[in-house]
Amino acid sequence: MQSEKINNNYDWDLEYLLDNKTLEELFDEWKRKKEKILLLYPDFYKTESNFINWKKENHEFANISNRLLNYIDNNLNEDVINEKWISWSQRMSFESQELSNKMSDSTNIILKNKKLILEYLKNPELKEYVRDYNLLFKSAKHILSEKEEKLLSVLSMNDEGYEEIFSTLVDGTIKFEDVCNSKNKIIKVNSLADVTLLLKSNDRILRKNVWYSFNNAYFKYRNVLSNLLYYNYLTLNNNSIIRKYNDYIDAVCDDDEIEENLILSIYKNVESFKNLYKKFYDQRNLLLKKTYKLDKVEPWDKSLDVTKVFKKYSIEESKEIILKSLSCFGNEYLDVIKKAFDERWISWLPKENKHSGAYSIGGTRGLEKYYISMNFDKTLSSVYTLAHELGHSIHSYYFGKCQKVHADCRIFFAEIASITNEVILSLYLLETKTNKKEKLNILDELITGFFSTTTRQIIFSNFEYEIVQKIKNKEPITYDVIKELYINMNVKYTSYNKSNYSNKKYEQSLSTILRISHFYVGNFYVYKYAVGQIPALIAGYKIYNGDKEFIKKYFDFLKSGSSLSPIDTIKLLGIDLYKEDSFKECYKILEKLIQEYNKLL
Known part of the structure; x- marks a missing residue:
């Protein structure tokens, strides 16, 4: 139930994430950085300078990824059945999976060259990475062979499907039935925000009908x-x-x-x-x-x-x-x-097909805006x-x-x-x-x-x-x-x-x-x-x-x-x-x- 007037002040400024580029331009920049990382990958561990450069390039790549993924994901969460953003989300998933597959043996390489990596980590420039590599070495028994890791990397793309199917079903497919109030007036229930507000109504018949509309939607x-x-x-x-x-x-x-x-x-x-x-x-x-x-x-x-x-x-x-x-x-x-x-970090108001609930974004390294999505209902x-x-x-x-x-x-x-x-x-x-x-x-x-x-x-x-x-x-x-x-x-x-x-x-x-x-x-x-x-x-x-x-x-x-x-x-x-x-x-x-x-x- 949108009771605040929608204007730019109550919508978020996602364009900041594009950094004065179009989406396609930012995506192309991301792909170029991805290709550079793949080019450096075969020799990343062979010398200390290679290793330092490798960490630097991955750091920069993560910053670009955060911009691109947050732009796509947040737009998709504004309209979870929008085919443009579903398409972009799947596109990024395929591209990211390709990178993951090609580097699926990285952990095995690091474990094989443990002494060398530990020597590199003595460099003050790399001191912040020591904790991460100590954890990796500690978990060595859970790392499989290169062939097995590559296979699991390919299959892992399927694992993400459960969350996506759930979100599509709950936020885009499951709809709440219209309800009647005590005066037999039909009330539309478009979103979870509507349910929350209507369950506070003084009209008990309306509350009851909304409660059943909401629960029946999932029960079905x-x-x-x-x-x-x-x-x-x-x-x-x-x-x-x-x-x-x-x-x-x-x-x-x-x-x-x-x-x-x-x-x-x-x-x-x-x-x-x-x-x-x-x-x-x-x-x-x-x-x-x-x-x-x-x-x-x-x-x-x-x-x-x-x-x-x-x-x-x-x-x-x-x-x-x-x-x-x-x-x-x-x-x-x-x-x-x-x-x-x-x-304008905040998307304030409920909309049809908008992600239900609220969140603050993850993947914020390299950003200066830490976006929030919610469904404000007064x-x-x-x-x-x-x-x-x-x-x-x-x-x-x-x-x-x-x-x-x-x-x-x-x-x-x-x-x-x-x-x-x-x-x-x-x-x-x-x-x-x-x-x-x-x-x-x-x-x-x-x-x-x-x-x-x-x-x-x-x-x-x-x-x-x-x-x-x-x-x-x-x-x-x-x-x-x-x-x-x-x-x-x-x-x-x-x-x-x-x-x-x-x-x-x-x-x-x-x-x-x-x-x-x-x-x-x-x-x-x-x-x-x-x-x-x-x-x-x-x-x-x-x-x-x-x-x-x-x-x-x-x-x-x-x-x-x-x-x-x-x-x-x-x-x-x-x-x-x-x-x-x-x-x-x-x-x-x-x-x-x-x-x-x-x-x-």
């Missing part, structure tokens, strides 16, 4: 999505076993430089929040019943604000709130936010989304400024910078709002946000973990198996009875588990939201309260990029996720927030 494709999920994980697991890992989980843990027991420990620690979860949502349901005079809280009622103080926020108001709330970071941080607004939730994605973009700014080689962000800790912004926004709003009902809404947003990024995401992650175990055990995975497993995970982490989730009346909503986009990417991602939330809740409180020593630690964290292991990067904040202390600290904060929530009632 449950068998297709179940098969896609199964074959995706089967492929991920088989590829990991081929590389001599125990399974897919073992492979991603190795990539993240962690042990599998850390994931299981996080599951256990988040499960300890379940009593607080039930206590809060029981109270929240009572409040919804009282506020809206409901005999029972149905699923289509749960998106309502807990009070009837429903404030709409314009884009300009949201900008002002963000600047004021995040002023605790200091002038440089605020200057980057102002650039994001003034230099709700408080959209203000939080803006704060969240700006956290990612400003993280990109700092490590881009301070790192030459490691100017990227490991997925493991990527959510810390974004969720910290959300916590600070909440604390600012709680302090500046005088209306008790507004404060209640803000506390509700903060607490539900915490459970959404811990309990909710761990339900998804533990589900994902168990699916991999079933594939290892050669167990069948049908929609019924998926549904039952999802129900069990909900019971495990929420303390609610199984009957709360297995009611036939609401069965359509169980297909939710099939539309988690991160499942189809191949990086075992969603538990990392909890990895982000736990440090972020602690960080948000300390930063907002002016803890100067911690703020210095926080900027060290932002600037470090991927120069350290993920766990050591988080340790820059003084937080060790292998210990229970941080989870206990969060538990205490959460308990106090729920007490404050109950007092406001």
Whole structure:
């Protein structure tokens, strides 16, 4: 539902990425650089000067790639069924695959010439690459023969298809049925943003019809999505076993430089929040019943604000709130936010066939604009989304400024910078709002946000973990198996009875588990939201309260990029996720927030 007038200020300036060239010209420049790299490749390791030149050329190539790929991908995400951008995306995929295939034996060459490479790395000009090569040498047992690596490189292009099929299906093919409101007026539901807004309507019949329209849309494709999920994980697991890992989980843990027991420990620690979860949502349901005079809280009622103080926020108001709330970071941080607004880094508004949800771009090395896509709908939730994605973009700014080689962000800790912004926004709003009902809404947003990024995401992650175990055990995975497993995970982490989730009346909503986009990417991602939330809740409180020593630690964290292991990067904040202390600290904060929530009632 587009309620803001579309103009250039609310659309992003992607033309900057072309660097005063046409798309074809930038593509030609990329191809020339690609050919140069292939020309240098046979001798890249033979002398120190060759090796230094090789690293330099690859660095420059990555910068051009970031411009080109971001231009194509962001345009495609504006219209996921646009044939021009689908064609360009496939074209780039083929071209990149050719480069990958021709250099598929590079790791084997480096391993064969380990002594030589280690000698080169003593050169101060190459010191930033030492960590990367040490990791490569450490993973030598998972590197296959040159012939096998070449074969896997060719086949890897197929692996990307799962995510692409999922995106095409969910963002371009699956459509929501029109619905009627209580006056029998037909309402069009064009996007997920429409669903989000309509589920906050005061018209309960409309809410119910929208809820069924939304869930039925995915439920109809449950068998297709179940098969896609199964074959995706089967492929991920088989590829990991081929590389001599125990399974897919073992492979991603190795990539993240962690042990599998850390994931299981996080599951256990988040499960300890379940009593607080039930206590809060029981109270929240009572409040919804009282506020809206409901005999029972149905699923289509749960998106309502807990009070009837429903404030709409314009884009300009949201900008002002963000600047004021995040002023605790200091002038440089605020200057980057102002650039994001003034230099049009943001695609603000929903459009038909636009990528649902929100994101801040990856692959930012060499760029000076860190683009954000969102679907602003005037709700408080959209203000939080803006704060969240700006956290990612400003993280990109700092490590881009301070790192030459490691100017990227490991997925493991990527959510810390974004969720910290959300916590600070909440604390600012709680302090500046005088209306008790507004404060209640803000506390509700903060607490539900915490459970959404811990309990909710761990339900998804533990589900994902168990699916991999079933594939290892050669167990069948049908929609019924998926549904039952999802129900069990909900019971495990929420303390609610199984009957709360297995009611036939609401069965359509169980297909939710099939539309988690991160499942189809191949990086075992969603538990990392909890990895982000736990440090972020602690960080948000300390930063907002002016803890100067911690703020210095926080900027060290932002600037470090991927120069350290993920766990050591988080340790820059003084937080060790292998210990229970941080989870206990969060538990205490959460308990106090729920007490404050109950007092406001």
